[in-house]
Amino acid sequence: MPHLLTGAGPGELFLVRNVGAFVPPYDQSFGFHGTAAAIEFAVLDLNVARIVVCGHSHFGAVRALYGDVPAAAQNPSRWLELGREAVLPVALPAPEALRRTGAQASPCRPDSMRRSGTSHSSATST
Numbered sequence: 001m002p003h004l005l006t007g008a009g010p011g012e013l014f015l016v017r018n019v020g021a022f023v024p025p026y027d028q029s030f031g032f033h034g035t036a037a038a039i040e041f042a043v044l045d046l047n048v049a050r051i052v053v054c055g056h057s058h059f060g061a062v063r064a065l066y067g068d069v070p071a072a073a074q075n076p077s078r079w080l081e082l083g084r085e086a087v088l089p090v091a092l093p094a095p096e097a098l099r100r101t102g103a104q105a106s107p108c109r110p111d112s113m114r115r116s117g118t119s120h121s122s123a124t125s126t
Contacts, residue, residue, distance in 0.1 A: 002054065014042045020061030022082040023053055062086075 002013055016038040023035055042048040061080060065087050069077045 005054075014038075014046060014048055016042075019076065019079055020059065020083055021053060021055030022061070022079065024082055 002008070002015060006013065016035060018035055023039075024033070026036070027033065039051060042051070061083060064076070064080055065083055069080060071077075
């Protein structure tokens, strides 16, 4: 419900949703890069001027980082590795670990993002 937080009307927000609200690091391989493709489309074709990465604490992806993902779930297992560095290395009660991990994963570090050949300034969209 980002429109409720921003007061935006229909068509004013370009949303990309995925497990954990992760934005993978820039990768020049020819794999399928849905999040990167969506961001490039928004910036290059729709002229989106700002990008906002917005998630919430206690979401299922963070819980999954502390639990077991079924072996058959190969894509989610690989995707969740994007959040692995935010997992706390100490044993804490689950609610406290989730709260602290959510806080640790929240800041978007500009040094971990790279634009793919565009000259646009950093952008915001949810």
